[in-house]
Amino acid sequence: MKVENIDHLNISGPENLIEEVREFYEEILGLKVGSRPNFSRAGYWLYASDKAIIHLTVSEVNRSGSNTYFDHFAFRVTGLPSAKKRLDSKGIEYKQSIVSEMDQVQLFLSDPAGNGVELNFVGEPAA
Numbered sequence: 001m002k003v004e005n006i007d008h009l010n011i012s013g014p015e016n017l018i019e020e021v022r023e024f025y026e027e028i029l030g031l032k033v034g035s036r037p038n039f040s041r042a043g044y045w046l047y048a049s050d051k052a053i054i055h056l057t058v059s060e061v062n063r064s065g066s067n068t069y070f071d072h073f074a075f076r077v078t079g080l081p082s083a084k085k086r087l088d089s090k091g092i093e094y095k096q097s098i099v100s101e102m103d104q105v106q107l108f109l110s111d112p113a114g115n116g117v118e119l120n121f122v123g124e125p126a127a
Contacts, residue, residue: 001079001086007120008045012057012071018043022056037101072108072116080105080121098126 011021022044025031031046031054041059045052057071077083087094087109094109105126107119 001077001083001119004076004078007074007076007118008053008055009073010055010057010071010116010118011069012059013069014060015042015058017069018056018058022046025054037099070115072118074106074118074120077119077121078124080107080124081127083107083119083121084127096126 011018013021022033025046026033029048031048033044034047034052036043036045036052036055039057041057043055043057046054046056059071084094084107087107092109094107097106097108098104099106103123105121105124107121109117109119111117
């Protein structure tokens with residue numbers, strides 16, 4: 001497995017908060033709402049140029065368990081089979097999701113501090 005770059009940050013919270021956060025990043029940083037796959041939860045992807053760098057997700061549950069609404073950060077990576085093998089060998093639990101419209105496999109896990117981590121593999125079969 002090889003990490004290429006940080007892909008995006010995700011902020012998850014109640015709908016009214018997500019609307020305020022969206023407005024903040026649009027008005028203050030000039031980010032633009034753009035294309036987003038049809039996920040089960042509502043939200044926005046905020047773009048800088050042609051890259052979605054902040055994902056906003058509506059959720060009534062604060063999954064981080066703290067007073068912050070940071071949900072996870074994501075890495076663009078390659079080598080899905082070796083990543084799964086490494087995680088399995090270390091006993092690290094993960095969930096897999098497939099975003100077919102983006103030809104992407106995602107693995108979701110947590111680091112030892114409880115931070116959410118998403119690994120994005122583009123163009124690799126889910127195997």
